[in-house]
Amino acid sequence: MADRPAKRRRSAMRGRLTTGAAALLLALGAAGPLRAADCPGRPDAIGTARVMEIDPTGLRVGTKSFPRTLALAPREVVLTFDDGPWPATTAAILDALKAECVKATFFLIGQNARLRPELVKRTLAEGHTVAHHSMTHPAATLAKIPFEAAIREIEQGIAADEKAAYGAAGAAPHVPFFRFPGFASTPELLDYLDRKGIGVFGADLWASDWNVQAPQAQLDLVLKRLDAAGGGIVLFHDTKAQTVAMIPAFLKALAAHGYTVVHIVPKPRPGANG
Incomplete structure (x- = not known):
């Protein structure tokens, strides 16, 4: 009896989230259909629940x-x-x-991709978004x-x-998604990316894996933040050994806590690279 007000508040919050999500779907592009995990021999795997196609036009997301x-x-x-990509750790994450x-x-990071194209190609071949x-x-x-130096950083990195990933750089990236290092943007750089049709990603929560911590401590921290947020865009670094060590347990914990994974891809555009 005593917890009914809290339940009503949670129900109302879910309703607001659902309404907001429906409206934002119209702005960002429809989500792909729900898919069963294709994981032969692994009925207990969490899998990927669905694919969301995202229109990058004017996109700036991530509540941080x-x-x-x-x-x-x-x-x-x-x-x-x-x-990434980074020796050993990226492969272990994959x-x-x-x-x-x-x-x-x-x-x-462009210089890492240039040094390790085999890892970039593997990432792409295994169905991830680059x-x-x-x-x-x-x-x-x-x-x-x-400003001009920042533009060079962006353009050279994409190239x-x-x-x-693909053997050559075209007029526009195959995946027009960009994340600012340190999430540090400026209005001028955001406008530049808008004009180029490149969407900008922040994050909704992160594991703070730039700080040295034990894998279990990192796991506990990110799960606590995830439960507080109720879901969202999660940031890790595939250059960190502690993240490599905790990712298998994290994926198991996602399933145990009732979370599902959404894979994001750009919405196809006329004339885009194939």
């Missing part, structure tokens, strides 16, 4: 940086990894995702360097990623 996020239902998560038939989005995260991830962030 922007007012809105993707049109996810409660307890849906989008898994993203920054800063192994863990493959074992659970989970798809994710990797925001690559997106962009600047050429060198400058320590000063793109917001702190001159390096494209060449590593």
Whole structure:
């Protein structure tokens, strides 16, 4: 009896989330159909529940940086990894995702992609989304360097990623998704990406895996944040050994806690690269 007001509040919140998600779906593009996990021999795998096609036009999502996020239902998560590809750790992350038939989005640093094209090609071949995260991830962030230098970082990074993934860079990226290093943007850079038709991703929560911590501590932290948020875009780094160590347990915990994984891809556009 005593918990009925709390239940009513949670029900009302779910209603608001559902209404908001429906409206945002119209703005971002319809979600793909619900799919059963295709994971032969692994009936207990969490799998990928559905694919969401996203229109990048004017896209700025992730509540850590922007007012809105993707049109996810409660307890849906989008898994993203920054800063790779990196020797050993990226391959181990891919192994863990493959074992659970989970798809994710990797925001690559161009110089890392140029040095390790075989890992970029593997990421793509295994069905993940290859997106962009600047050429060198400058320590000063793109917001702190001159505008033209920041543009070079963006353009050179995208070109390096494209060449590593597809063999050549075209007039427009195959996946027009970008995440600012350190989430540090400026209005001018956001406008530039808008004009280029490139959507900008922040995150709704992160594992703070740039801080050294034990894998179990990192797991506990991200699950606590995920339960508080109820889902959303999650940020990890595939360059971190502690993240590699905790990802298998994290994927198991997602299933145990009733979460499902959504894979994001760009909505096809006329004349886009094939």
